[in-house]
Amino acid sequence: MEEDLQELEIWLRDALAIADSVLAVEVVRIEALGKKGRLTTLLKTLGRLSPAERARQGETLNAVKQTVLALIETRLAALREAEMEVRLAAERVDITLPARPEPEGCIHPVSRTIDTVAALFGVMGFSIAEGPDIEDDFHNFTALNMPLDHPARQMHDTFYLPKRADGSQFVLRTHTSPVQIRTMRAQKPPIRIIAPGRTYRCDSDMTHTPMFHQVEGLVIDESTHFGHLKGCITEFIHAYFESDTVPVRFRPSFFPFTEPSAEVDIGCSRRGGEMKLGPGGDWLEIMGCGMVHPRVLTACGLDPERWQGFAFGMGVERLAMLKHGIPDLRTFYESDVRWLRHYGFRPFE
Ligand code: DAH
Numbered sequence: 260m261e262e263d264l265q266e267l268e269i270w271l272r273d274a275l276a277i278a279d280s281v282l283a284v285e286v287v288r289i290e291a292l293g294k295k296g297r298l299t300t301l302l303k304t305l306g307r308l309s310p311a312e313r314a315r316q317g318e319t320l321n322a323v324k325q326t327v328l329a330l331i332e333t334r335l336a337a338l339r340e341a342e343m344e345v346r347l348a349a350e351r352v353d354i355t356l357p358a359r360p361e362p363e364g365c366i367h368p369v370s371r372t373i374d375t376v377a378a379l380f381g382v383m384g385f386s387i388a389e390g391p392d393i394e395d396d397f398h399n400f401t402a403l404n405m406p407l408d409h410p411a412r413q414m415h416d417t418f419y420l421p422k423r424a425d426g427s428q429f430v431l432r433t434h435t436s437p438v439q440i441r442t443m444r445a446q447k448p449p450i451r452i453i454a455p456g457r458t459y460r461c462d463s464d465m466t467h468t469p470m471f472h473q474v475e476g477l478v479i480d481e482s483t484h485f486g487h488l489k490g491c492i493t494e495f496i497h498a499y500f501e502s503d504t505v506p507v508r509f510r511p512s513f514f515p516f517t518e519p520s521a522e523v524d525i526g527c528s529r530r531g532g533e534m535k536l537g538p539g540g541d542w543l544e545i546m547g548c549g550m551v552h553p554r555v556l557t558a559c560g561l562d563p564e565r566w567q568g569f570a571f572g573m574g575v576e577r578l579a580m581l582k583h584g585i586p587d588l589r590t591f592y593e594s595d596v597r598w599l600r601h602y603g604f605r606p607f608e
Pocket residue numbers: 433434435436475476514516517546547548549570571572573
């Protein structure tokens with residue numbers, strides 16, 4: 260037995276030394292400790308011994324078994340480490356290689372302008388509302404007190420979708436004002452929202468594109484009056500153009516959905532053919548506004564005796580052109596990357 264054990268250990272050390280993979284070590288392990296393994300066989304002989312002898316030999320054999328297991332484990336650890344070294348060497352990343360240049364995108368002036376407008380009204384407590392680009396007649400016209408013969412309803416001004424079986428006809432919304440209607444019908448006052456979004460009209464020249472953007476505003480509560488409207492819009496214009504000296508003028512006007520209505524002009528100078536914002540004797544129209552018409556409130560289920568407020572609407576492209584000196588509206592939608600690189604904004608600026 261003593262000899263057997265010595266031989267076993269010599270054999271094991273040799274076998275492990277030449278086992279050069281995890282699999283080869285497993286073969287050695289089975290040969291030593293498997294069901295018919297060398298050590299297992301020796302362990303089986305214990306049964307034939309006297310109790311005293313069995314205790315002694317058993318102890319020895321168990322000690323040998325622990326040694327065998329430890330030798331195998333040591334060999335496995337060495338092999339795993341070697342395998343890892345090989346992998347690390349093979350998968351080495353050359354961090355000295357210069358990075359490939361990433362093409363850098365930029366933010367379109369329309370997106371940037373909407374973000375700026377939203378942030379400024381956000382400070383004044385407005386939240387954002389949305390509505391669909393494809394509107395029905397009720398939200399786009401009727402509820403806004405636009406009668407059937409209103410010019411905006413003419414075929415040549417509005418993109419109509421084909422008539423449906425029930426005779427109704429959807430339109431690509433001609434303004435963001437329908438979002439006022441949707442908001443008032445969906446939530447109880449007080450309301451204080453802006454609604455930026457796409458709008459569509461059958462128009463195309465230097466200053467018109469068939470698709471453009473507007474921001475609508477709506478404030479409804481029990482006591483908001485025209486003074487609040489003037490203060491809010493003036494505050495916005497000064498903040499947006501980053502100048503407290505840009506003159507702001509409210510010029511009486513007409514919109515079916517407001518009464519009284521006004522157009523808002525900002526002061527500029529056109530001397531020498533160049534347009535400059537500021538006090539200069541000339542005026543430039545930038546938005547429409549007014550006190551929400553009682554008929555509009557009624558169409559939204561609000562009692563005009565109790566609720567009142569103001570609304571406004573402005574063109575986003577026009578705001579962007581004025582602030583950033585972009586001369587031609589049509590270039591906004593030509594998707595020329597050179598234009599974007601020039602007039603676009605870097606994300607974190
Ligand atoms: N919807 C108008 C347009 O497209 C703009 C407008 C004017 C909106 C006055 C308003 C408003 O809310 O009060 O020309």
